[in-house]
Amino acid sequence: MKQSNIAKVFKALSSEQRLNLFKMICDETEKLNLGKEKNCCEGLEKAFTTACDCLDLSRSTISHHFKELQNAGLITCKRVGQSYSCMVNKDVVQEVREFLK
Amino acid sequence: MKQSNIAKVFKALSSEQRLNLFKMICDETEKLNLGKEKNCCEGLEKAFTTACDCLDLSRSTISHHFKELQNAGLITCKRVGQSYSCMVNKDVVQEVREFLK
């Protein structure tokens, strides 16, 4: 990954609220996967709604933060019916960890 | 480390120029330590001057970026004579890596 992309990831995680959001996605995803087979994860369902519950921010702001995380490549979201499923891109996280080695 | 401090570290690394600076410090420090005993590292000497050579930025801007990295706890600097010695705080980097696990 180019260094400019690494910076982009750091930027995405540099706002405290967005870091909370990212952590929430990671944690909730992990909860869902406890006791399931590996790789069966379809992502966190109703991610947007969950985020609205967890963070004290307007929906438009939350939408914006989701976009930033997607834009940095940290998460992938897809519409599922009325709502929103969301996955952490572990390979990107891993690359950033390698960078910090 | 509190999540707000983690965000601070990410913020420090979120500017591309500052990321270059940090990388430069890491790389130059590593060069110096090749072939030396472990833990003999006194830090990168003349870090400021080296930074001025590597980055196309004014001295005041570089001073500002050093401050940001220090403030986030990523590096520690001390004056040595006329110039400036600088060390990476590996434990902080390690904590951030753990956060991303």
Next chain:
DNA sequence: TTTACTATTCGAGAACTATCGAACATTATG
């Protein structure tokens, strides 16, 4: 189709950041 729920986009204001050059401070040396 109407209604309700969910998410996005837009416009705006406040706050923050990156960057510069100029002036200043500190240290070493002739």
Next chain:
DNA sequence: CATAATGTTCGATAGTTCTCGAATAGTAAA
């Protein structure tokens, strides 16, 4: 002390980011 080298601080400017509420759009269900 005078000069040179190295860093810091200040004030300004241009640009970016966070946040909101209002308006809009997509989807599901009555």
